[in-house]
Amino acid sequence: MIVDDKLRTPGAVRDAERWTAHNYHPLPVVISSAEGAWLTDVDGRRYLDCLAGYSALNFGHRHPQLIAAAHAQLDRLTLTSRAFIHDQFADFCRELAELCGKDLVLPMNTGAEAVETGIKVARKWGYQVKGVAAGQANIVVAEGNFHGRTTTIVSFSTDEDARADFGPYTPGFTVVPYGDLDALTAAINENTVAVLLEPIQGEQGVVVPPEGYLPGVRQVCTERNVLFIADEIQSGLGRTGATFACDHEGVVPDMYLLGKALGGGIVPVSAVAANADVLGVLKPGQHGSTFGGNPLACAVAIEVVRLLATGEFQRRSAELGERLRAGLEGLLGKGLVGVRVRGLWAGLDIDPALMSGREACERLAARGVLAKDTHGSTIRLAPPLVITEEEIDLAVAQLTEVLAG
Numbered sequence: 426m427i428v429d430d431k432l433r434t435p436g437a438v439r440d441a442e443r444w445t446a447h448n449y450h451p452l453p454v455v456i457s458s459a460e461g462a463w464l465t466d467v468d469g470r471r472y473l474d475c476l477a478g479y480s481a482l483n484f485g486h487r488h489p490q491l492i493a494a495a496h497a498q499l500d501r502l503t504l505t506s507r508a509f510i511h512d513q514f515a516d517f518c519r520e521l522a523e524l525c526g527k528d529l530v531l532p533m534n535t536g537a538e539a540v541e542t543g544i545k546v547a548r549k550w551g552y553q554v555k556g557v558a559a560g561q562a563n564i565v566v567a568e569g570n571f572h573g574r575t576t577t578i579v580s581f582s583t584d585e586d587a588r589a590d591f592g593p594y595t596p597g598f599t600v601v602p603y604g605d606l607d608a609l610t611a612a613i614n615e616n617t618v619a620v621l622l623e624p625i626q627g628e629q630g631v632v633v634p635p636e637g638y639l640p641g642v643r644q645v646c647t648e649r650n651v652l653f654i655a656d657e658i659q660s661g662l663g664r665t666g667a668t669f670a671c672d673h674e675g676v677v678p679d680m681y682l683l684g685k686a687l688g689g690g691i692v693p694v695s696a697v698a699a700n701a702d703v704l705g706v707l708k709p710g711q712h713g714s715t716f717g718g719n720p721l722a723c724a725v726a727i728e729v730v731r732l733l734a735t736g737e738f739q740r741r742s743a744e745l746g747e748r749l750r751a752g753l754e755g756l757l758g759k760g761l762v763g764v765r766v767r768g769l770w771a772g773l774d775i776d777p778a779l780m781s782g783r784e785a786c787e788r789l790a791a792r793g794v795l796a797k798d799t800h801g802s803t804i805r806l807a808p809p810l811v812i813t814e815e816e817i818d819l820a821v822a823q824l825t826e827v828l829a830g
């Protein structure tokens with residue numbers, strides 16, 4: 426038996442806190458290896474991963490097809506910059522464009538970069554195509570949004586932790602309540618170039634808008650000549666039981682923003698997908714990234730797109746999501762006061778009188794299940810889509826025990 430003072434975790438937690446800025450508040454768990462839906466810490470304890478790197482690990486840890494692609498590419502070519510073309514680039518862009526049903530793809534690295542790219546493209550489109558007066562372009566966004574952490578993106582955040590003391594803020598955004606089509610419609614004027622929305626608000630606690638909202642947004646954007654930009658960075662690529670969360674309502678945005686799972690949990694890969702009349706406004710020198718679309722990223726992401734093209738992961742997410750929903754809804758009134766589920770993505774509101782979301786996550790971790798709280802008493806579950814029925818039952822059973830105290 427391992428005695429406590431021989432555990433490596435406490436020292437590793439201390440060291441991590443000593444040597445980094447405290448811009449995160451991680452659970453005190455130190456992971457050293459992983460496979461599929463399971464993580465192992467430095468003391469050999471195993472955990473079921475119910476966060477999946479905020480959906481960056483939709484295909485599980487170290488999916489064999491993705492790891493093989495990465496290994497093969499590491500042995501041939503890793504970086505060229507976009508000054509030259511490499512032999513993985515066209516296939517990645519074509520296959521992702523086909524998955525999205527769009528003409529063109531612009532690859533970047535992080536999600537925030539994809540959002541910044543979308544904003545820049547929308548503004549340029551507004552001036553050059555829509556004819557908005559210089560410097561007047563406006564983008565309508567939603568309350569409770571989370572699109573990343575750059576200075577422009579936090580400028581239109583409604584979360585004071587994300588925003589306060591990072592001004593002066595970038596102008597050109599109007600915030601409206603999420604899910605309120607009338608408010609969104611009223612905010613659109615002749616200077617509006619885009620509506621930027623998450624089709625489901627992940628960080629806000631997996632908030633699903635009312636049925637009909639997304640089709641309504643699509644319609645008003647079409648009528649008013651405004652681009653509909655869907656931030657599917659967390660909701661896309663199989664998470665909700667469809668390739669895109671917009672698919673559930675038959676909505677096709679003008680621009681998809683993608684990230685997280687696109688890199689297969691191996692490398693940061695993000696992208697913007699849109700038609701040529703939109704992405705075509707960019708000319709050489711107007712946007713770019715040294716690492717965006719690099720050979721290693723493209724080699725991994727090609728395989729991600731191929732995994733998604735089979736439809737298997739979307740199916741798994743839809744089917745297993747129903748099992749997750751049934752299990753979680755059974756806990757309503759038994760410690761949970763709210764449950765929202767789309768595919769293998771769930772937001773759970775814990776009765777605040779019982780415990781905070783953080784405390785619930787700490788107790789879950791002690792029982793071998795890793796999840797993450799958000800906004801006080803809410804927990805988000807987003808297990809890898811390779812999770813099995815038995816593992817879902819295990820997670821629900823451990824949550825039941827935690828809520829029972």
Ligand SMILES: Cc1ncc(COP(=O)(O)O)c(C=O)c1O
Nearest residue numbers: 535536537571572573656658659
């Ligand atoms: C919807 C959404 N957009 C953008 C981002 C930012 O992505 P990144 O952290 O890769 O910059 C996130 C991250 O959680 C997200 O959930």
